[in-house]
Amino acid sequence: xxxxxxxxxxxxxxxxxxxxxxxxxxxxxxxxxRSREAATSQVARTVLDQLLENARLARDExxxxxxxxxxxxxFVELGQDVHLVGEDIYTAINGGVRQGYEEGYLRPSVVADxxxxxxNTGDNTPAIVHLRMVPGEEIKLHLAAKGGGSENMSALWxxxxxxxxxxxxxxxxxxxxxxxxxxxxPLILGVGLGGNFEKAALLAKEALLRPLGQPNDDPQLAxxxxxxxxxxxxTGVGPMGLGGGETALAVHLLSYPCHLASLPVxxxxxxxxxxxxxxxx
Amino acid sequence: MPxxxxxxxxRLPLTADVIVQxxxxxxxxxxxxxxxxxxxxxxxxxxxxxxGQQLPIDLAGSVIYYCGPxxxxxxxxIGAAGPTTSxxxxxxxxxxxxxxxxxxxxxxxxxxxxxxxxRKHGCLYxxxxxxxGALLSLFxxxxxxxxxxxxxxxxxxxxxxxxxxxxxxxDAHGGSIFAGDEDLD
Ligand code: SF4
Numbered sequence: 001x002x003x004x005x006x007x008x009x010x011x012x013x014x015x016x017x018x019x020x021x022x023x024x025x026x027x028x029x030x031x032x033x034r035s036r037e038a039a040t041s042q043v044a045r046t047v048l049d050q051l052l053e054n055a056r057l058a059r060d061e062x063x064x065x066x067x068x069x070x071x072x073x074x075f076v077e078l079g080q081d082v083h084l085v086g087e088d089i090y091t092a093i094n095g096g097v098r099q100g101y102e103e104g105y106l107r108p109s110v111v112a113d114x115x116x117x118x119x120n121t122g123d124n125t126p127a128i129v130h131l132r133m134v135p136g137e138e139i140k141l142h143l144a145a146k147g148g149g150s151e152n153m154s155a156l157w158x159x160x161x162x163x164x165x166x167x168x169x170x171x172x173x174x175x176x177x178x179x180x181x182x183x184x185x186p187l188i189l190g191v192g193l194g195g196n197f198e199k200a201a202l203l204a205k206e207a208l209l210r211p212l213g214q215p216n217d218d219p220q221l222a223x224x225x226x227x228x229x230x231x232x233x234x235t236g237v238g239p240m241g242l243g244g245g246e247t248a249l250a251v252h253l254l255s256y257p258c259h260l261a262s263l264p265v266x267x268x269x270x271x272x273x274x275x276x277x278x279x280x281x
Numbered sequence: 282m283p284x285x286x287x288x289x290x291x292r293l294p295l296t297a298d299v300i301v302q303x304x305x306x307x308x309x310x311x312x313x314x315x316x317x318x319x320x321x322x323x324x325x326x327x328x329x330x331x332x333g334q335q336l337p338i339d340l341a342g343s344v345i346y347y348c349g350p351x352x353x354x355x356x357x358x359i360g361a362a363g364p365t366t367s368x369x370x371x372x373x374x375x376x377x378x379x380x381x382x383x384x385x386x387x388x389x390x391x392x393x394x395x396x397x398x399x400r401k402h403g404c405l406y407x408x409x410x411x412x413x414g415a416l417l418s419l420f421x422x423x424x425x426x427x428x429x430x431x432x433x434x435x436x437x438x439x440x441x442x443x444x445x446x447x448x449x450x451x452d453a454h455g456g457s458i459f460a461g462d463e464d465l466d
Binding site for chain 2: 177
């Protein structure tokens with residue numbers, strides 16, 4: 001049994017919120033660079049140059065990478081031998097989001113009521129927290145500052161089992177074509193396969209946490225990732241929907257067993273502002 | 282898109298003779314005053330227009346930027362300030378073009394009715410690079426809240442921009458920069 005003070009979680013989350021918004025992870029920057037070299041039109045090259053310059057400015061001049069500094073999504077792997085002292089874990093995380101967004105001059109982007117939208121919570125809380133118990137006495141926190149524009153283009157389908165891989169590719173390609181430049185391509189696509197209605201969506205989001213371009217461990221699923229990526233890039237949507245380059249930098253897929261009557265498929269669309277940070281306490 | 286050197290410099294306000302020369306895909310640098318407004322501000326502007334009430338800004342000849350910036354630290358004019366998805370303002374845009382707005386700035390494709398409205402009223406839809414909030418903020422030299430302050434990041438701000446980089450998305454002749462868009466008519 002290990003004791004961890006809840007204030008430590010608050011501090012760490014505050015730091016992650018700022019870090020995520022000012023420092024685009026190196027794997028994403030690298031993918032943008034590679035994409036810039038592969039671009040075939042001047043407009044695509046210009047857009048990708050702007051994004052690379054934007055990442056540099058965010059880090060060096062300390063300006064948030066994007067004005068949509070995201071909804072804070074926190075995946076927690078809580079060691080079952082941890083005894084948390086102080087506040088409950090949700091309060092501790094939200095305290096960190098509040099502190100991180102305020103001190104970091106990040107935009108409060110949360111309205112208290114989805115219908116009556118008059119009240120902004122003012123501090124970007126509440127965060128979306130996904131908690132999982134794991135063996136051990138550590139706490140692992142992954143934070144994603146997830147933008148609304150790309151999240152809006154996400155989708156979930158309850159396909160027919162016999163639709164198979166082809167049905168999955170078709171659904172995803174259709175959605176990306178429809179989305180065009182709206183979600184700020186080049187994109188990273190999180191795909192959740194199987195489980196049920198809510199599990200598929202969660203898998204899709206979780207898949208985005210993987211280091212960019214790292215394939216699924218299962219060779220068959222890795223092949224499906226490549227197939228989806230090739231099909232999405234064949235749409236010609238391109239950077240900002242202007243063609244001349246890649247629509248997606250990577251496809252990350254996670255799967256889970258499911259009911260014999262179902263084939264749930266979720267697509268979580270991530271823009272180039274793939275702001276993820278992790279830490280282990 | 283033409284390289285930087287080929288970008289056309291435009292002083293705001295836009296005039297009809299400049300608008301008519303621009304074509305979808307043209308690279309443009311804007312200098313002058315523009316106003317930010319996004320979802321909530323649009324709803325209020327439209328309600329006020331319908332009710333015949335006075336608006337916080339003069340729409341005639343104006344440029345509307347779909348943007349909700351991050352808070353500015355004391356040493357800066359504004360925080361990150363890139364465009365938001367334009368399609369969410371599609372239902373409002375034709376009404377605002379009819380009321381005198383000359384151009385809107387945002388990101389992504391829009392409904393057909395917006396392209397039609399641009400042609401009908403001789404207006405433009407301009408696009409800025411989505412997600413380049415840090416970079417675009419450097420082209421903003423002044424910012425001031427001028428309406429609906431209670432909306433926080435969604436308040437209307439008057440921005441002074443200097444050589445703000447945009448592309449012509451929809452021109453006044455029905456043309457579109459987006460490959461999938463079919464011809465009007
Ligand atoms: S979709 Fe992403 S990059 Fe585009 S504005 Fe939203 S958060 Fe920023």
